[in-house]
Amino acid sequence: MDPILSVxxxxxxxxxxxxxxxxxDPPTFTHxxxxxxxxxxxxxVVSRERKDKFLKFLVDDGTGCIPCILWLNHHMFASRFHPIDLELKMQMALEYAEKIQLGILVSVRGRFTAYRGIIQITVADVVVERDPNMELFHWMDxxxxxxxxxDANKKLPPQSIPTLDSGKNPVQFDLKK
Known part of the structure; x- marks a missing residue:
């Protein structure tokens, strides 16, 4: 399993x-x-639409807009979580929904999902950033x-890697000039 899959x-x-x-099923995404x-x-945050079951918003990072969805009705996950955990998740989702306002700088973490062929982030965590430099730091990172x-994925083909065992000098100079 690729380690980048779980980060x-x-x-x-x-x-x-x-x-x-x-x-x-479920769909997988490749980069x-x-x-x-x-x-x-x-x-x-450049767009915000709140419904009973979810908050849909767009995050603009300067290269485009990223659709995000924050689910507010966690009762549909009731079978997977302990009731106390479920209550905490619901409280956190409502707090996140209150934090997400138009024009604020936010850091969003979540998993990829697709809805009607459009890739979106299903939000797990939202942080309101108070330092405007964080956007630049995110770009740089x-x-x-x-x-x-x-760079780590670039590999030379085996025949282009010089070896001393091949009997050929890996570096050749033209001294006749």
């Missing part, structure tokens, strides 16, 4: 919107051909981690 990957909206959905299931993103990840 919250820091993604920008442009990365999230380029995820590929693999048809399965650069590796499976991912969770994300962390940060941006400004996302880019740095993406570069590290991409």
């Amino acid at each position: 919250h990957v820091k993604l920008l909206a442009v990365d999230l919107l380029s995820l590929r959905i693999q048809p399965s 650069n051909s590796r499976p991912v299931s969770r994300a962390e993103t940060l941006g400004v 996302s880019i740095r981690l993406s570069r590290q990840y991409n």
